[in-house]
Amino acid sequence: MAEANQQGCLFVGEGVVLKGNFEVPDIASISGVVEGEITAKQVIIEATGVVRGKLSGETVDIRGEVNEYISSTRSLIIRSTGKVSGSINYSEIEIEKGGHLHGELHNLNPHS
Numbered sequence: 001m002a003e004a005n006q007q008g009c010l011f012v013g014e015g016v017v018l019k020g021n022f023e024v025p026d027i028a029s030i031s032g033v034v035e036g037e038i039t040a041k042q043v044i045i046e047a048t049g050v051v052r053g054k055l056s057g058e059t060v061d062i063r064g065e066v067n068e069y070i071s072s073t074r075s076l077i078i079r080s081t082g083k084v085s086g087s088i089n090y091s092e093i094e095i096e097k098g099g100h101l102h103g104e105l106h107n108l109n110p111h112s
Contacts, residue, residue, distance in 0.1 A: 010040065014048045028057070030064070047081050062099075073108065 008025035012018055016032035024040035030049035043057040049064035060072040062082040070076065071089040078084055080098035089106045 010038075012049070014046075045082070071108075 008027075010022060010024045010028045012028075012030045012032040012034060014031040017035070018032065019035045021037040022028070022034070022039070024038065026040065027042045027044065028038050028040035029044045029046065030038070030051060031046040032048070033050045033052070035052045037054040037056075038051065039056045041058050043055060043060045045051060045060075045062045045064040045066060047063040051064075051066045052068060054069040054071075055066055056071040058072070058074040059077075060070060060075070061077045061079070062084060063079040064081070065083045066086070068086040070084065070086065073091055075092045075094070076088070076090040078093075078095045078099035078101060080096040082096075083100040085102040087104050087106070088101070089108055091108045093105075095101055
């Protein structure tokens with residue numbers, strides 16, 4: 001049963017495959033597979049999560065895998081288990097030891 005404080009959130013469980021475009025007002029937590037586009041205030045890709053497509057948010061925390069495009073207007077964190085490839089747009093970036101990053105990096109605030 002969903003709690004009241006989970007309003008405006010998207011949770012994709014392990015083993016679930018979603019295809020399409022999703023606009024989430026608050027938190028998107030992905031443990032399954034999403035093929036398409038996700039836009040949310042905060043995005044968390046869990047260790048079992050995979051996103052193939054476009055991912056946009058203020059804060060993006062990646063423990064799983066993201067392929068194609070990421071845009072983070074505040075902070076992007078790639079954890080030690082995270083794998084990111086494609087075009088990456090960020091304001092601040094942090095990559096833990098063991099995290100993988102392959103692609104084009106674009107700083108949204110090049111003069112700060």
